Amino acid sequence: MSAPKQTPLPAILLANHLLDGDVVFFTPNGWSRDPREALVAEDRATAEALEAEGVAAFKRQEVVDAYLVDITRDSHGLPVPNHFRERFKVRGPSNRPDLGKQAEFV
Template sequence: MATAAKRVPLPAILLANDLLDGDVVFATADGTGALAWTRDPAPALVANDDAAAEKLEAFAAAELSGNKVVDAYLVDVAIESGSPVPRHFRERFKTLGPSNRPDLGKQAGEGIAATPKG
């Protein structure tokens, strides 16, 4: 008997790397309600139940097979100041940008709010 894959605790967001430029992207809803990718973690679509997590996983599978992204996976988050913040260091680090140049990337405020400390 096959066992179901273990899912991260909810709430969770979907992150991946854009296949063309390697930047970290987050699943969000576009203006029509369809799923799309954004480089800003603040508007990431948060899955609070199994049905929403399954919808994100189905989107990830379609985008992986369509060669749009790589390494797509759900990440458990906490909601801080209304925005999802990854609970684990690796994913929190991915939301900020290059660590060797704090004057560049998302942590420099290039149009994307830095992840709150906590």
């Protein structure tokens, strides 16, 4: 078996909240619904620590489907996922700008 593909850096950790289903991000102060607060791992050690947080939070029945997402910082320094799938996951449905994170956090 080949080694699992390593997420390129910088990266953030996102997941779905177990009870609410909402997309949450790991921040310096624990999990948050606000993508702007996401802790950005610039180095491999931080990325590994983030992944460990994801596993621990899963085991504590807090989140599901936690994984690292590689990002680029926009002109305001905020993280934007490199893949379009996660861009929608972070923003919300593109046909409904009134729903999801895009409506709540600018």
